Amino acid sequence: MSSDKKHIFDNPRNVQRVLYGLFASLVLLLAIEPFIHGHPYFAWEEWFGFYAIYGFVACVLLVLAAKYILRPFVKRDEDYYD
């Protein structure tokens, strides 16, 4: 495969299309929620967008905690054990 061949994500427009696709699907997922009723086990499952907010907040907290709390504690040079 020649190195000067253009690939799909070399074009910034395609990257942008992926992002727009993501945003559109997010809006869609929230938009259809009022029309779908389940049998929740917990009260909070009935809050609007519970799963969406939980997923988003969980990931942000995960990354921040890993970056600012865990990494300063555990990071060592690659030859630490040698």
Added chain:
Amino acid sequence: MIEFIPPAFIYIAGSLLVPLLRGRVKSAYMLFLPAVSFFFLISTQVGSAWEVSFLGFDLVPFKVDRLSLVFGYIFHLISFIGIIYTLSIKSDLEYLAGLVYAGSALGVVFAGDLFTFFVFWEMLTVSALWLIWAKRTKASQAAGFRYLMVHVFGGLVLLAGIIMYISEQQSISLGFIGLHSPATFCIFIGMGINAAWPLLHSWLTDAYPESTVGGAVFLSAFTTKTAVYALARTFPGTEPLIWIGAAMTAFPIFYAVIENDLRRVLSYSLINQVGFMMVGIGIGTELSINGAAAHAFAHILYKSLLFMSMGAVIFRTGKINATDLGGLYKSMPWTALFCSIGAASISAFPLTSGFVSKSMVLDAAAHGHMSIIWLTLLFASAGVFHHSGIKIPFFAFFSHDAGHRVKEAPPSMLIAMGIAAFFCIFLGVYPRFLYSILPYPVDFIPYTAPHVLSQLQLLMFSALAFTLLLLSGIYPAEIRAINLDADLIYRKGGHLFYKVMDKGLNNINRAVEQLFVNNFIVGLTRIVKHLPAKMLAQICWPFWKSAFDAADKKTISENLLKRAQTGFYPISILGLFVAIYFGLLYLL
């Protein structure tokens, strides 16, 4: 006619022929082994067992029930896939170790007594070791050695437990044990080490990334899942497992976010996935045990698929750190596709295998109204998508182009990945197949509108978080570094122990030498040498005083000393001690 041959026998005895064969015959033979073994297994009746009397105990080296069958099926399937994958690697050591390893795992799964169970359990450790050492690097040697030490320790704890348990129960049959005595605690912990419980897990993240390209595929499938089987067999419904499992799902994902070595990221997410199974076993209802078994089945497929894709990346580029990779979708498009299918499955996207298995465990937790556990598992589900679902494919195949222009993975690897990817989707689309082989009847429907929607919301908004963090530059950059983990205790602790022993014991040694050899012995010799003459002089001098004058005293003393030292006088201080000793013996 032979009714059946135990799979472990076919694998282990069959592996011995492998080094003698060459070329296509060898490849065909190796694929033939799991196929034959599988044929015997499906022709075996559920409930059949093989009993042998040995030293007064009833051994049951082969026993089939529905729980062991689930694991038996998946172990056959994954060893078949693993063998296809390694065909292009051409290493007899790995073939032999891989087959014995898979055979030992099958031996554990179909063991009907504690003795057989333990023998295969130890063979699992010993054969796995060669899959690590076969990489033949200094790092893999050291990691393999640590792997051995940890598992030998675990094996001894298990053995101690088993021996005490047998003497308690007067029986070696393998069945429900439950947590109630020191013996059962030992068994529990011995199994827990192989299941990579928190703080006992670091052998896994230490050794798996150091193993060979093909070795990691085998390793990821057998050791921990054999422990899952063992715990499901002996400790279902044991409550501590719920908390252990919840901790296992949560803590590794933090490490996975900051880890640079992508196979180590997969190792952390392996622990996370086994955590779901632990929770399922701990809850102990039919739904949750089904969930644990189903999740083990699905997990083995997508986890080894991910390890295969990362192995292919190492095989072609020689690199595995996220800092060295990126943009590989251009030269390895098929590997990138299969990796993405594995990533979608581990994230439990609808229509993939993870969706139909993981939700059983979550549902079981919700049925039991365990809100904290349920929220932890949900957090872990979002987190696993974040690091395994996005991070692995993104940093290896997309991200900034690291400039690797390599060939696509060899055909055998692509075929193996293709089969695994097929099953990931097949199980997701047609869960009835998976549900039909579970230990208990299944009354669970994964595809309901609210369930699909909530799962998609959870995942897509996690993806949004990743995207926003990445675009804003907050996402932690991959750094060439290592991250300390529980193995610090024995890796640095080993050095510390050595130093403490070196400084402590050697100083004591020196002090004792100074005290005894240099002071006490020298003093004793001096006493022995001089005391008789001195005593004699002391005793005699009052009498001699009148006969000699002071000037002669010195000469007389010197003569006395000389004579005493040459043994002229038949007396010595030690002789005196002996006399006192016998005197005391006589009197007392």
